[in-house]
Structure formats: structure tokens, C-alpha cells
Amino acid sequence: MKLNEYLPVPAAIKDIVDETPDTKTFILQIKGRSNRVFKYKPGQFLMISLPGYGEAPFTFASSPSKDGKFQISVRRVGFLTNAMHKLKEKDIIGVRGPYGNTFPLDKMEKKDLLFIAGGCGIAPLRPLIQHVFSTRGGKNRKDYGKVEIIYGCRMPKDRFYKKEIKEWMDEPDTKVYLTVDEPDQTWDGACGVVCVMFPRIKLNPKTSMVFLCGPSVMIKSAIRDILKLGFREQNIYASLERYMKCGIGKCGHCYIKGKYVCTDGPNFSYTQMKKLGITS
Amino acid sequence: MIKKVLTTCPYCGVGCGFYLDVRDGQIIGVIPSRANSVSKGYLCVKGWHAHEPIQHPDRLKKPLIKKNGTFKEASWENALDYVADRLKSIKERYGPDSLAVCASARCTNEENFLMMKFARAVLGTNNVDHCARTCHSATVAGLNQSFGSGASTNSYDELIHMDCIFIIGSNPTEAHPIVGWRVRTAIDNGAKIIVCDPRRILLAENASIYIQQYPGTDIALINAMINYIIREDIHDKDFIKNRTESFDALKEIVKDYTPESVKDITGVEPSLIKKAARLYAMSKRSCIMYSLGMTEHIVGTDNVMAMANLAMVTGHVGREFSGIYPMRGQNNVQGACDMGALPNVYSGYQPVTDEEARKKFERAWGVNLPAKGGLTLTDMMFKAIEGSLKCFYIIGEDQLRTDPDTHMIERALASLEFLVVQEIFLSETAKKADVVLPGASFAEKEGTFTCAERRFQRVRRAIEPLSGKTDGNIISELSRRLGYQMEQDPKKVCDEMAGLTPMYAGVSFERLEENGLQWPVLTKGHPGTPVVHLGKFKRGLGKFVPIKHKPPAEVPDKEYPFILSTGRILFHYNTGTMTRRVANLSREYPHNFVQINPIDAGNLNIKNRQKVRVKTRRGELVISAEVTDKIKKGVLWMPFHFSDEPTNVLTNSAFDPVCRIGEYKACAAHIEKI
Amino acid sequence: MGRLFIAKEDIQTLIERLKEGCDEFIAPKKEHLSDVIFADTKEAGGELIDYEGNSVISPRAFLLPQTEALFEIKSIKDGKFFPIPDKKKRIFYGVRPCDIKALILMRSFFLDEFVDIPYKQKLENSTFIALSCNRLCSEEAFCCEMDAGPVAKEGYDLQLTAIGKGYLVDVGSEKGSRIIRNNKKLFAKPEPRDEKEALETLKCLAKGCKRIDFKKLAGMMNEDKIKPSVWDDIGLRCVVCSGCITLCPTCSCFSIADRVSGDSGIRLRYCDGCPYSGFTRMAGGSTPFPLHKDHIRRFFEHKLNYDVGRYGIPSCVGCARCINTCPGNISIRKFIEEVAK
Structure with a gap:
């Protein structure tokens, strides 16, 4: 049977950049043996899970890099994003995707x-x-x-x-x-x-x-x-x-x-x- | 394992029936019961999500004992021993009246019966009360004086056949949605609706007459209606002659209240009052529906009697398709009153001062009972601050969030020597306790609730108590430790209650199986009573009690120029301990807010969703503004569901002199942009 | 396989045999007084072989329950998530044709493009035995008008049609034929007069029913030709109880919520949908549907307009569950009648 699409895979926070007073950019990398690289295109998005706080969509904020790292920029606006701003380097979150269409x-x-x-x-x-x-x-x-x-x-x-x-x-x-x-x-x-x-x-x-x-x-x-x-x-x-x-x-x-x-x-x-x- | 357990909704006083959908021990949903005579397959958004808080991870599962300011989990054995010891030593040292019990309108009738028995027979005090004090004590006191019985006169199902429904200080589609459905159906059937409310509530949109009076001016409004009805000679002379007394006293008093003369007090055009009076009086089938908008005033009892006057003067009471519908706020607030969780009466409103009644209970329970009435919840707080009340045993209530003037309640709880709170979630009040005992939710117990149409309905167990004990079990085990054996099987408690209470003598679990019974149920064969006062009022003749308008304890002035009123919104229930743990309900309204009229907002340069500071003489709160033309100019309105932004730090702890209800619905306030 | 016949006295035998081969036998059961609700009667018994009306809940309550665990969170700090398989074999008995039609639509929706595994695994382990209607289940029901009753045309494994002495049996799938093959002795060829009897009942039911012109209805909605007062009225009636979206056999929207304690827990999905303003409100507070009447309009448009574009048919099957549970007396049936008039 096909993989349960709702199941996130773990990703590690490699780095956190303070972008603006209310926004942080997270540099993420899929964790685990497969070290699956997200093959995504510009304009697509992914779902970020923070267990206990839920899940929300974020667009990829960077082109795919060779080492499989990717970025999301998170503005603090709600329950989940507030919790994300408390995360630290090496913390694990859940990700799944990529989803959506790209630009022409x-x-x-x-x-x-x-x-x-x-x-x-x-x-x-x-x-x-x-x-x-x-x-x-x-x-x-x-x-x-x-x-x-x-x-x-x-x-x-x-x-x-x-x-x-x-x-x-x-x-x-x-x-x-x-x-x-x-x-x-x-x-x-x-x-x-x-x-x-x-x-x-x-x-x-x-x-x-x-x-x-x-x-x-x-x-x-x-x-x-x-x-x-x-x-x-x-x-x-x-x-x-x-x-x-x-x-x-x-x-x-x-x-x-x-x-x-x-x-x-x-x-x-x-x-x-x-x-x-x-x-x- | 899939099972469906038919039970009664734990939220408002309407008493809807639904099945809990239980699969492998998890309650995963709610299925409405079409056969239930109260809800007929309809539910509101809270009912549809009633399963969600039950097995929430935040539920309390173990007793907590506070040591050096922090809670430590304890075994039931240790916790109950400790509580029993403390209760015993406080009683021995200061006497039984230094203890008080707050019973719970959230618990079953059987549990409330046990709680009042616990206070009276075990602790030896009549200091037992519950939150009806802060919602419908005015109804009990008022309707009792006018009619001789303090509950709804008629039944829900008559509503859809009414020609005119006069709704005052009540927002049925939000606070009692399945009664709201009946009002909606009545409108669809051609009924005319009169809505009187400082806020243009949803039903006002479909009302024939909408009256937007200032909070706290209801007596002036109603007296003016009566004045006009008498002046126009459209009062029911036969009814007044045959069924009532003291009409002349009423006539005398209302003569000063013409629709024109009350215009400045109420802020209502005289022509609207006249139209409303005529419509209500002349319709063949008219009824009055009200709730806390009328009772939560220092004139709460007077408000209720003013409405009774209006109903009697037009003959719209004491028969089918008429009457007064006090919409009860909590699932079993009717029942908690009925069971005698009140300082002055035993079950069925038998006065503790009535020697015969007391002797009957003494014989049945094998103890001597105190003959002097106990303290109301309101006065318990004052006595705690004064120092004569030492110990408070609170079950399923969050006084720190529900009682007016939070800071005063904080002082009262802090003054106690010993505070026990029995709760399902760690409420703000529970946080102040010395011992917290984990109670059980409605889904974990057998018993009955009584809804606003006086209907006993069954509550059935869907899962085992998460803490291992129901609230009834806890009371009974404490009682045993204090040397008194109590029956705790809910079915047998119900039988004991019926045996001691003539008004509910015919009630038993077996007879409630089908669709419950509406009290009075006088014998085992009695069919119940959908309409009371038929042919004759409970007290004999209905009594016109002449009522004068009195302004709220606090009126607007230069410093506090607004009238602040409070109330309930559709998506939340009371302090939100349950509804704010339901994902969709919490999402609809995650935070507190204050409604303000666009004209006032414009003057103060306040924009929608902007942060504002609301201040009263008691406290202040920073919340966001909802600028809406649904509220009258000069009035602010706030819900009270948000314990992190608690509205009751603002409300006034001025009280009705008769029933001791607090004035939540009107106080002077100041608002500013920040 | 042609039409078959099973005698009244044999149906219970069939049911007992079917029960042996499944984990849950979901059948209509009489609960309190007149309430009929689907229940698991495998062990408990008490299924209604024939019944009037329809279950308060549809099979959706088992395939997409009001709340269900979507997966297990084994460890928050390590990001360990595990699927929760549901391998239970379920046989649904006595499913009404409207609900069968709803299942066809739900199958297309959940198994399309991205496959919804939690739904799919339950669907594939399920067998559906339909029971055609011989009278309208409620005053409000309008399945005939919506081409969803009184008999299912497809989507069932077996379909039973009651006649005096037993049931006519239609076979709709391989799963259905297997049941027949395994219980050969219980089935016979129907006599011509049996078929005639069934036909008479159907004719009687369909009398006076006028099939809705779906395309025309969708077209009118698409061109915004509905009187604004119709939407205004609906907006004032809806009290956001969420009963419609919870009971509708074709509503599929959901939200997720985590229930964790300590480092582990589950992610739940639960029924969600149009009536809530929070359903479309974004984290910052802005929303594409600021007016309440637009929430219900979205519900109606999805069923009666957009799904006609997507599937060629509306996704309202006329079961009237939403009507019978609406505290605002909103009726999608009245809406259709007024618009299609």
C-alpha cells in the first residue's frame, strides 16, 4: 500500500536566522537513513508539523541546495508559529511535501x-x-x-x-x-x-x-x-x-x-x- | 467494541439528548437522538462537540495535595483521609457553621442530593449553596412570591405554537440554541417576536418589534407596558378577578410609568413600547422568555416579579401556550436547586425552618439537623473575608472566574484555612485549593439532570471515571470517613430523594427511561406536569407585587461613562474549561473582546480589532475591541468565558437584597485605546 | 450474474454467516424509542433486517469518523511518527441507496490524485449490502429528485429489495458475487411476479417525483442568479451548529488536532467545514469569506454547483439529514425547489 501521505518525516533544524523582529528563517534537513532530499520547484510548499501544536503550510523560501538543505521563513502570527519561534538548532520537526504547483x-x-x-x-x-x-x-x-x-x-x-x-x-x-x-x-x-x-x-x-x-x-x-x-x-x-x-x-x-x-x-x-x- | 450511550448534554439548561459514540473505550463523537423529546435530533455546536473535552490529556486523574505551595499527586486513600481529618478538626475547633459546601449545577441530581446531605447530616451545617445564586436565584425568589413556584411555568414544545414570544434579556440562538430552534420554528409558523435587549441579537433581525433598552432599566420598560395595557383597557379583567390578588396595588404603582415618562430612563421610543404592549397583550398565545439579562441585577428578583405582573395582567400564564420561560444556564442548575443544594431548603423546596420537614429528614437520616438557614454563596465569601468561615468545599465550580469582582473572591479564598476543590480540570479556583480531588465528567456517571422545563432526564455512563471515582463516590467515601454511611448508588439515591420529597415522589430511574418526567410528579402513577398553575396558582391566587424602578448600583458618570454588560457567546460555555479545549470552538473565538458601538468607537478613535483597555472601579483588562452597530450607544458588552482575560475582574459585586445575586449585567466602565 | 431471490427465513442465516467472516457487522439497530442508528451487531445482535427510515448517521461515520487518530506520535523530540493501520473487515448491511451514492462520490474524492490512505484502507476492507427503499424515509427526503433513490444503480456489493416473501438480490461487484457463491443454497431465481411486485412498489414511490435538472441548477448558481435575499435569509438562520457537515454523507472536510502528553500522543483528524468562520480564517486573522451567509453558500455551491462541474452530478443525495438536524430550519431541498422553479 502507498505511503500514508499524512505522515510527516523528521527534519532537523540546522540553523536559525533572525530575519526580522517577528520572523525567523529555519534551515532544515531531512533526518534519517534515506536522507531524502526534497525535490521541489520554486513556488511549491510543504507542511510543517510541530507535534502538540499541529501542522501548517509554509512555502519553500530557497532553491533546493545540493546537500538537501532547504529554508522556510516563519512569521510569528499564531499558536503554531509562536511555538516554532521557541525552537532551537538541532530540534526535530515533522515535514511532508512538496505540494502545490510551480510557476510557469x-x-x-x-x-x-x-x-x-x-x-x-x-x-x-x-x-x-x-x-x-x-x-x-x-x-x-x-x-x-x-x-x-x-x-x-x-x-x-x-x-x-x-x-x-x-x-x-x-x-x-x-x-x-x-x-x-x-x-x-x-x-x-x-x-x-x-x-x-x-x-x-x-x-x-x-x-x-x-x-x-x-x-x-x-x-x-x-x-x-x-x-x-x-x-x-x-x-x-x-x-x-x-x-x-x-x-x-x-x-x-x-x-x-x-x-x-x-x-x-x-x-x-x-x-x-x-x-x-x-x-x- | 462499538457502543452508543444515550445521555443528556452537559452544557446549557435546555437538556438535549444525544448518544456518545464510543469505540474501543474512546468517545469519538456525538449522535443526536431524534426520539428525545427535548432536542428531537437537533444540537448546537457545543453539543456536537461534547465528546471532545472528556478524554482530553489535561483532565485531572489523581488527587493533588498542596505542600509548600506546590501540588503533589496523592493516592485516593491519603487524600480522602487528609481531607476528612481537616474537616473534622475545623468542625471541632470552630463549629459546623465554619464550614461550607458549594454544590455543583454540573453534577447530577443524585450527587447534589448527596452533597446537601453531606453538608447537613455529616458536617452539620446548612451552609450549602451553588451557582444558581449567580444565575437564577432571582427566578426562584421572584416567581415563588408571585406564583408560589420558582420554575418555568410551561414547556418547550408549546413555544412553536405561540402567536407572540416576548424575549427579554435572553439570547436563545446563542445561549440556548435548541430553544432558539423552537423560536425560529415559531417565527416560521407565523409567530410575532418581541426582542428587548441592549444588543441587537440574531433573533432581533427577525423580530416584529425590537427594543434596545439600556441595561438595568427593565422594570421601567415593563411597568410602562403594563401602564399602557391598563390605560388601553386591554388587560384580562376576568383573569385578574378570578386568579389574582393585589391588582390595585399594581395599578397604583404603574400609573407613574407611562411609555413617555420612561423614555429617558430606558432610551426607548414610547411608540415602540406601546406597540410591544399591544402585541403581547392582544395575541392569543403569548409568553415571556428571559434569562440572565433580567436576573443578574441588584433588582433581579424585582425584574422577575415585574414580568410575572405583566403575564398576569394580560392573562398569559396559568394555561397552555402561555407562561414565563426562565431559560436556565447550566445543564443541571434547575436540578441542583430542586435537590436542595440551597441554604434554606431541602429537596423540593421544603424549608429547613419547617419543623415537620426537618423532622422527616432527621428521621430518615438518623441525625439531628441544624434548624437555622445557612449562608448563601455570596455571603460565604463575605464571611470568609470576615474570618468566621474557615473551610470551603467546592465542587465543580470556578468562583474565581464566575463570581463578580474577582479580586474580592481572591481575598475570600485566601482567607480560608482549608479549601477543597473537586474538579475535572485544574481551574483557577482549583489552583488556590489545599486539596484538589479529581471529579468525573457527565460521561462517566449514572444519574439524572433536570432541564429548564422541569424535566428529569437520565444521564448514562459511557466510560469508567478517569480518576476512578464519580463525584458521588467521593462525597460518600468522605462521609464514611467522617463516621456516616451514605448510600451512593445513584438509582437508590434517586429513590431516597423521591421518598423524602413530595413534589418528586413519582420519580425513579425506571420511569425516566423513556423521555424523563416533568415535575411535579406527585405519585408513582402521576404523569408529570407540562404546565403548572393550570386553573390555580401554586400559592392559590397569583400575587401582584408592585415594583418600582431602581437604577443599577453603579451608573455611568464622568470617570466611567459607559454601562458595561456581560454575557455568553454561542461557542463557549461559562469559564471555558471545556469549550476552550474543543479545537473548533476555541478557533471561532480564541480571545476575549469588548463590543462597542461605532459612534462611541469613532469618538474614542477606536478601530475594530484594536487593543483597548476597559476599566472599572474594581479592575482593568486589555482586550481587543469589536466595533459593531449591534450594541447600543453608551453600552459595552463582554463575554465571560476567557479565564486568561477574566471579565469578572471588572464586574460589580453589588447584590440583590433578596436573592443575593450579583449585578453582572450593568456597571460603570471606562474604555480607552492603547 | 442475474437477479436472485432470498426468502425471508433465509436472510437471518445469511447474516449469521456473514458475521462469521467479518470483524464488525454494521447494521441498522433500534436504539432509544424510534431512533435507528447503525451499530456493530456482530456480537450484540439486534440488527433490523428491514426497517423504516434511515440511520441518523451514514456509513461515513465509520469510514471517516467524527474524530479518528490519523497517526501515532511516538516521540516528539525525535520526530517519530507511525501509521495506525485499520485492517478491520466491515460488512455494512441495510445501507440506503442515497448513502450508496454518497459512497461512490466519497470514493472518487478520497482515492483521487493523492490517495487518502486512512479512508482507503477502511473502504477496501468493507462490503456494502444495500437495502432499497419502499417508502420515503422522512418528509423532507428528496432522494428521487436527486437521482439517488429509491434504488441504487451502482456502488453496492449486494442490493436487497423487499417483496412480500423475501428479497430480490442484485449483485454489484465481485465482493457481492463471492457472497452469493459462498451461500449458494440460500439464493434462488426470482419468479416474474416477484419482479413485478418490486416494480410496482418503486413506481408508487417515484410517482410525482420530478428529477432535478442538475446542470440548469448549477448553471444558475454559477451565473449568480440566485436572489440575494435567499442567501441573506440563510445567513440569519444558521447558528453554526455544524450538524449538517457532521451528518452529511458526502461532506469530507476535516481539521487536525494533536493530543499529546509528555513526548508522545496522536494526531487526530476531526470533522470540520463550511459553517465555521474559523474554517477559512488565516493565522493573521484575514479571511476570504468574511460574511456568515457566504459560509453556507459555500456549502451549497460545493454540493450543487462545483461538484456538478467535477463529477457531472451534484454531491447532495437528498437524504435530508442536514434538514432534519438544522436548528435554523435551513432546507437545501427548499432551496433547490425555489431555485429550480
């Missing part, structure tokens, strides 16, 4: 790419950005066109992956625009929601692809404004967050108009989103 990687080739992220919404886009910038898997940076990344946070201290974002700025043909809602003394950059950066976009709206992730209000307003700039519905993709308990299209929490965000998504084109009545 083939369709992206040779195209200009626009990434729009709000707050912790950068995490699901990070593996995709890393994929574009990576030289692994027979691809390299030249296979893609220009890249522009717009990343907005509430405050400067809320920005994820600070060091890596600096490196992205140095990639060829790449622009990174950062903005914050509430600036402080440390900040001399742009202020406001991600949409305030849109006038700076240099990409050709008719051919570029757009990838968004962030709070639902942000996704809603960003799509509205990006469409006004002439970007095409079918080229806009958003990674959606939904409450879910299984990841495999059974528990029903993420069900919407006949689709399961966990198995049919979590990444949808705007054309699909409209069909599902999700405009946020």
Missing part, C-alpha cells in the same frame, strides 16, 4: 520579469528569483530578460533577506526597488506601498511576466495598478495564501469554486484568479 518556468524564458512582493510575500518568490539568478540546472541568467524587483515592507526592520537582496542589486540587467510604509531614521529610500514604485518600471508591459506575493490587499491593489500600466492578465501570477490542513486537496479549507489552492495552486495566473472570483 518554461514560459518565463527570454522574458522580462517583474517581481512584486509585500512583507513576508518575498519568501515564496525568493526561490524563483534564485532560480533566475542561478547557474544550476543547465540554465543561466542569460536565459531570462531584464529583471525588476519591487519589495515593500511596513518598516525598514521588517525587510527579509537583507544581505541577499543587496547581491540581487548587483546582478546584470536587474533593478531592485525597495519601499517602506513607515520610515525611520535609518531609511532614506522610497516611502509608501509597492504601487508607488510602479512609475519607475522600465519593462515592456506587453511582454513581461509579473509575479506577486503579499497580503491580499496588496495583491489586489498591485494587480489593479499593474493592469493599468498595460501588463497582460495572462502574464500576471500571484502566489496565494490560504488556511489549509492537508496540502493534498482533501481537508477542504482552501477550497474555492471547485479548485483547491493547495493542489491547483498556490500559484495562479490572474486569468485563473478571476475565474475563481479571487480578485484579492
Whole structure:
């Protein structure tokens, strides 16, 4: 009989990075003889179990690495995430996956790419950005066109992956625009929601692809404004967050108009989103 | 092994019937009983999840004895010996009235009978009371004065045939959902509903008349209705003449309460009061439904008698399809009262001061019984602080979270020499105890509960007690250690009770098998009593007791400009020890909150879900705001289910002078954004 | 295999033999007064061979119980998780055609794409003996309208249809034929008038029943042609009791909860679904369905609209369990009647 899909496998916490005041990035590795490496693609997610506290979905926040390590970034918002923030290096948690779809990687080739992220919404886009910038898997940076990344946070201290974002700025043909809602003394950059950066976009709206992730209000307003700039519905993709308990299209929490965000998504084109009545 | 055990729901006072679905010793679900005459296959969300807390890992399974401030597990033998020794020495040193027992509306009738017997025959004190003090003691006192019997006059099933249901201070779809189903069905059948509540509750949306009065102004409102009814000459003159007395006194008092004159007090348009009065009076089948919104005031007893006046003046009582429905809050709060877990009466409301009754119990139990009435729960707390009460034996109640003015209760418990708490989870009160004895849940015992329509119903054992003993076993084993042998088999206890209580003389487990019995059940052949006061009130003539409006003990002022009221939400039950251990219930409402009207919120710049500080003269609490137009301007409302954010640090410990109920429903409060 | 006949006096013999070959014999049993509920009668006995109405719970209560252990947590600190196998052989007797239809839908759902092993193992070890209806089980039932009764067309292993002197037997699977082969002597060929008798009863039942045009209904819901007042009314009626989703034979949604003490415990899954606002609320507090009426709408749309898209048929089988347990008197039947009008 097939493996019970609900059964997690143990993974060890290899390292913990304090990303922001309320977010930690966990570097994990599957434990055990098999040392099974997760073969996952950008945009997919996994279920994290903390026995006694339950289970919740998290997107992979990094590309797969050769040694089988992978990352998740966890913001402290509820019962489970609070408990996760108390974990230490070498602690064991349960993981299962990968689940969900990936972004249309083939369709992206040779195209200009626009990434729009709000707050912790950068995490699901990070593996995709890393994929574009990576030289692994027979691809390299030249296979893609220009890249522009717009990343907005509430405050400067809320920005994820600070060091890596600096490196992205140095990639060829790449622009990174950062903005914050509430600036402080440390900040001399742009202020406001991600949409305030849109006038700076240099990409050709008719051919570029757009990838968004962030709070639902942000996704809603960003799509509205990006469409006004002439970007095409079918080229806009958003990674959606939904409450879910299984990841495999059974528990029903993420069900919407006949689709399961966990198995049919979590990444949808705007054309699909409209069909599902999700405009946020 | 799969088995199904038919039993009675352990939550509110409606008394729904369901099967516990037991598989290999685990209770995995609940199956509604369609044949049950109370619930007919319907349940509310708490009932559907009644199985979840029973075998929760947090259940207490071993006795705990506190040593140097920390609890140590103990054997039953040691714990019971220790408790018995302490009870004995305190009794010897300070006399029997230095001890008090708090019985439990969560336990069975048989256990409550044993508890009151334990207090009276073994400890030798009438200091026995229970939480009815804080919910419907006003009903018992009020309806008793007006009608001669302090319980619901009619039965649930009549509700669906009513033409008019007057709901005041009660939120049936949330607090008593399966009575709420009957109100819903009545509406679907064409009945007109009048809802009076400071909050626009769900049923207000379907009400013909919705009245949003200020908390604590109900007497003014009801007197104005009576005033209008008499003025318009739509009162029931025959009924008043033949069935009641003292009408003139009532007439005299209500003459000062016109719908216009109470407008400022109640905040209600006179035209609405008139419409409501006319609808209630003129409908052929009208009834009144109320619960703690009416009783939990310093005028609780008066509120109840005001409603009785309204019912009698229109003749809407003492016959089928009419009456007054006090909706009881707990599964067996009716039963705990009926069993005499009260300081002034034995089972069946036989006064301890009645020599004949006392002699009867003395003969049956073979001991001398105290002739002086005991302390109410309210006064036990005061006496503890004063120092004359030394020892408190609490069963299945969490006073630190349920009684008003938490800080005062804390002082009272701290003043005791010895505190025993019998509980299924380690409640806040249990944490203060010297000894905690692990009790049993409803699924672990045989017995009966009595619901709000005076119906005795069976409770049946689905699994063995997790701690090894039921609450009845514990009481009886303690009693033996104190030198008194007690029958503990629930069936035989029921027979003993029936033998000593004329009102329940016909009750036995055998007769309850089918669908229970509604008391009075006067003989073994008596069919029970769906409607009381038929043809004649229990006291003879119904008595109009003239009632005057009195404002709450605390009224808003400059410093505390809001009226704070409290209540129950659908998803939780009382202090939440059970419901907050049910995953879905806890998920719906994980935290405490305060409701505030958008106009008030706007003035104070408070946004929905923002943290606010609510302050009263007794304490303060930081919780999140729920900005909603469902609550009247000038009023705040909070649920009381969250023991980590306890609402009762705020409430007022002012009490009704007759029944000693606390004023949970109105106190002055201040709210600010933080 | 063609239609067979078993005499009244032989059915008990068959049941006794079937009991020998299973771990649990799940059959309708009379509980308190008129309550009929599926129970394990293998040892206890008392199964109703023929009965009126339907069980308060459907076979779902055994295949996807209200709560069940999903797996064992052997050690939290070492991350040791072990499956809990359920190898019990169950025979379900007296299952109504509506519930058989529900089982077909549940099978497609749980065994599709990612296989739900806890469900699958129980399903595969189960045998279903249907009992067709000879009268409506409740005033509210509308199985005929939903094409789910009074007789099951497929999905059973055996189906019994009562006639005066015994039962006609239809064989629906290899599991069913095996039962026949192992008990050959109990079965005979039916006489033509037996078949006629059964047909008469069915005709009588189906009289006046109008099959719902599922596609049209789904289309109307899809195009949002339902009067908003219909949803408003439903929103005011629902008091979130969760009875509908607990008793519905095709509701499959669940949540998980851990029950641990010390370093070990179990992960439970338990019935969950549409009525709760917490069902779709995310950790931060935002929700895609902020209005209560939308929760029940989601329930109705799933059954009557989206599943028509996915399976070609609605996943409401007209058993009326949700109607008979709703304290808000919400009726999916009235909803369908009003919309399809």
C-alpha cells in the first residue's frame, strides 16, 4: 500500500536566522537513513508539523541546495508559529511535501520579469528569483530578460533577506526597488506601498511576466495598478495564501469554486484568479 | 467494541439528548437522538462537540495535595483521609457553621442530593449553596412570591405554537440554541417576536418589534407596558378577578410609568413600547422568555416579579401556550436547586425552618439537623473575608472566574484555612485549593439532570471515571470517613430523594427511561406536569407585587461613562474549561473582546480589532475591541468565558437584597485605546 | 450474474454467516424509542433486517469518523511518527441507496490524485449490502429528485429489495458475487411476479417525483442568479451548529488536532467545514469569506454547483439529514425547489 501521505518525516533544524523582529528563517534537513532530499520547484510548499501544536503550510523560501538543505521563513502570527519561534538548532520537526504547483518556468524564458512582493510575500518568490539568478540546472541568467524587483515592507526592520537582496542589486540587467510604509531614521529610500514604485518600471508591459506575493490587499491593489500600466492578465501570477490542513486537496479549507489552492495552486495566473472570483 | 450511550448534554439548561459514540473505550463523537423529546435530533455546536473535552490529556486523574505551595499527586486513600481529618478538626475547633459546601449545577441530581446531605447530616451545617445564586436565584425568589413556584411555568414544545414570544434579556440562538430552534420554528409558523435587549441579537433581525433598552432599566420598560395595557383597557379583567390578588396595588404603582415618562430612563421610543404592549397583550398565545439579562441585577428578583405582573395582567400564564420561560444556564442548575443544594431548603423546596420537614429528614437520616438557614454563596465569601468561615468545599465550580469582582473572591479564598476543590480540570479556583480531588465528567456517571422545563432526564455512563471515582463516590467515601454511611448508588439515591420529597415522589430511574418526567410528579402513577398553575396558582391566587424602578448600583458618570454588560457567546460555555479545549470552538473565538458601538468607537478613535483597555472601579483588562452597530450607544458588552482575560475582574459585586445575586449585567466602565 | 431471490427465513442465516467472516457487522439497530442508528451487531445482535427510515448517521461515520487518530506520535523530540493501520473487515448491511451514492462520490474524492490512505484502507476492507427503499424515509427526503433513490444503480456489493416473501438480490461487484457463491443454497431465481411486485412498489414511490435538472441548477448558481435575499435569509438562520457537515454523507472536510502528553500522543483528524468562520480564517486573522451567509453558500455551491462541474452530478443525495438536524430550519431541498422553479 502507498505511503500514508499524512505522515510527516523528521527534519532537523540546522540553523536559525533572525530575519526580522517577528520572523525567523529555519534551515532544515531531512533526518534519517534515506536522507531524502526534497525535490521541489520554486513556488511549491510543504507542511510543517510541530507535534502538540499541529501542522501548517509554509512555502519553500530557497532553491533546493545540493546537500538537501532547504529554508522556510516563519512569521510569528499564531499558536503554531509562536511555538516554532521557541525552537532551537538541532530540534526535530515533522515535514511532508512538496505540494502545490510551480510557476510557469518554461514560459518565463527570454522574458522580462517583474517581481512584486509585500512583507513576508518575498519568501515564496525568493526561490524563483534564485532560480533566475542561478547557474544550476543547465540554465543561466542569460536565459531570462531584464529583471525588476519591487519589495515593500511596513518598516525598514521588517525587510527579509537583507544581505541577499543587496547581491540581487548587483546582478546584470536587474533593478531592485525597495519601499517602506513607515520610515525611520535609518531609511532614506522610497516611502509608501509597492504601487508607488510602479512609475519607475522600465519593462515592456506587453511582454513581461509579473509575479506577486503579499497580503491580499496588496495583491489586489498591485494587480489593479499593474493592469493599468498595460501588463497582460495572462502574464500576471500571484502566489496565494490560504488556511489549509492537508496540502493534498482533501481537508477542504482552501477550497474555492471547485479548485483547491493547495493542489491547483498556490500559484495562479490572474486569468485563473478571476475565474475563481479571487480578485484579492 | 462499538457502543452508543444515550445521555443528556452537559452544557446549557435546555437538556438535549444525544448518544456518545464510543469505540474501543474512546468517545469519538456525538449522535443526536431524534426520539428525545427535548432536542428531537437537533444540537448546537457545543453539543456536537461534547465528546471532545472528556478524554482530553489535561483532565485531572489523581488527587493533588498542596505542600509548600506546590501540588503533589496523592493516592485516593491519603487524600480522602487528609481531607476528612481537616474537616473534622475545623468542625471541632470552630463549629459546623465554619464550614461550607458549594454544590455543583454540573453534577447530577443524585450527587447534589448527596452533597446537601453531606453538608447537613455529616458536617452539620446548612451552609450549602451553588451557582444558581449567580444565575437564577432571582427566578426562584421572584416567581415563588408571585406564583408560589420558582420554575418555568410551561414547556418547550408549546413555544412553536405561540402567536407572540416576548424575549427579554435572553439570547436563545446563542445561549440556548435548541430553544432558539423552537423560536425560529415559531417565527416560521407565523409567530410575532418581541426582542428587548441592549444588543441587537440574531433573533432581533427577525423580530416584529425590537427594543434596545439600556441595561438595568427593565422594570421601567415593563411597568410602562403594563401602564399602557391598563390605560388601553386591554388587560384580562376576568383573569385578574378570578386568579389574582393585589391588582390595585399594581395599578397604583404603574400609573407613574407611562411609555413617555420612561423614555429617558430606558432610551426607548414610547411608540415602540406601546406597540410591544399591544402585541403581547392582544395575541392569543403569548409568553415571556428571559434569562440572565433580567436576573443578574441588584433588582433581579424585582425584574422577575415585574414580568410575572405583566403575564398576569394580560392573562398569559396559568394555561397552555402561555407562561414565563426562565431559560436556565447550566445543564443541571434547575436540578441542583430542586435537590436542595440551597441554604434554606431541602429537596423540593421544603424549608429547613419547617419543623415537620426537618423532622422527616432527621428521621430518615438518623441525625439531628441544624434548624437555622445557612449562608448563601455570596455571603460565604463575605464571611470568609470576615474570618468566621474557615473551610470551603467546592465542587465543580470556578468562583474565581464566575463570581463578580474577582479580586474580592481572591481575598475570600485566601482567607480560608482549608479549601477543597473537586474538579475535572485544574481551574483557577482549583489552583488556590489545599486539596484538589479529581471529579468525573457527565460521561462517566449514572444519574439524572433536570432541564429548564422541569424535566428529569437520565444521564448514562459511557466510560469508567478517569480518576476512578464519580463525584458521588467521593462525597460518600468522605462521609464514611467522617463516621456516616451514605448510600451512593445513584438509582437508590434517586429513590431516597423521591421518598423524602413530595413534589418528586413519582420519580425513579425506571420511569425516566423513556423521555424523563416533568415535575411535579406527585405519585408513582402521576404523569408529570407540562404546565403548572393550570386553573390555580401554586400559592392559590397569583400575587401582584408592585415594583418600582431602581437604577443599577453603579451608573455611568464622568470617570466611567459607559454601562458595561456581560454575557455568553454561542461557542463557549461559562469559564471555558471545556469549550476552550474543543479545537473548533476555541478557533471561532480564541480571545476575549469588548463590543462597542461605532459612534462611541469613532469618538474614542477606536478601530475594530484594536487593543483597548476597559476599566472599572474594581479592575482593568486589555482586550481587543469589536466595533459593531449591534450594541447600543453608551453600552459595552463582554463575554465571560476567557479565564486568561477574566471579565469578572471588572464586574460589580453589588447584590440583590433578596436573592443575593450579583449585578453582572450593568456597571460603570471606562474604555480607552492603547 | 442475474437477479436472485432470498426468502425471508433465509436472510437471518445469511447474516449469521456473514458475521462469521467479518470483524464488525454494521447494521441498522433500534436504539432509544424510534431512533435507528447503525451499530456493530456482530456480537450484540439486534440488527433490523428491514426497517423504516434511515440511520441518523451514514456509513461515513465509520469510514471517516467524527474524530479518528490519523497517526501515532511516538516521540516528539525525535520526530517519530507511525501509521495506525485499520485492517478491520466491515460488512455494512441495510445501507440506503442515497448513502450508496454518497459512497461512490466519497470514493472518487478520497482515492483521487493523492490517495487518502486512512479512508482507503477502511473502504477496501468493507462490503456494502444495500437495502432499497419502499417508502420515503422522512418528509423532507428528496432522494428521487436527486437521482439517488429509491434504488441504487451502482456502488453496492449486494442490493436487497423487499417483496412480500423475501428479497430480490442484485449483485454489484465481485465482493457481492463471492457472497452469493459462498451461500449458494440460500439464493434462488426470482419468479416474474416477484419482479413485478418490486416494480410496482418503486413506481408508487417515484410517482410525482420530478428529477432535478442538475446542470440548469448549477448553471444558475454559477451565473449568480440566485436572489440575494435567499442567501441573506440563510445567513440569519444558521447558528453554526455544524450538524449538517457532521451528518452529511458526502461532506469530507476535516481539521487536525494533536493530543499529546509528555513526548508522545496522536494526531487526530476531526470533522470540520463550511459553517465555521474559523474554517477559512488565516493565522493573521484575514479571511476570504468574511460574511456568515457566504459560509453556507459555500456549502451549497460545493454540493450543487462545483461538484456538478467535477463529477457531472451534484454531491447532495437528498437524504435530508442536514434538514432534519438544522436548528435554523435551513432546507437545501427548499432551496433547490425555489431555485429550480
